[in-house]
Amino acid sequence: MDTKWITSFRKKLDDHYSWPSLYMFKFIVPTGKEDEVKRLFPRHATREKVSQKGNYTSVTIQMMMPSSDAVIEVYVKASHIEGIVAL
Numbered sequence: 001m002d003t004k005w006i007t008s009f010r011k012k013l014d015d016h017y018s019w020p021s022l023y024m025f026k027f028i029v030p031t032g033k034e035d036e037v038k039r040l041f042p043r044h045a046t047r048e049k050v051s052q053k054g055n056y057t058s059v060t061i062q063m064m065m066p067s068s069d070a071v072i073e074v075y076v077k078a079s080h081i082e083g084i085v086a087l
Helices: 003-016 034-038 068-078
Strands: 021-030 047-050 056-065
Touching: 003 068, 021 034, 021 068, 034 056
Parallel strands: none
Antiparallel strands: 021 056, 047 056
């Protein structure tokens, strides 16, 4: 991931949240890749919704995060999942 993006995103997170804080992750993945996203959050419940045509699935997870760096770490790990879109 681009270091400029990470620096900018960290600042936005720190300006908006007081850590620790509840944070919502939302990803869209090709249907069939949901388990790869869920493995990033092994002890947390996820909500999933399949797109109208069934090609994509949105995966939403809310969890307490200790810092902006912890949030960014999740996005970096998620970026290795083929076809993922982070919202």
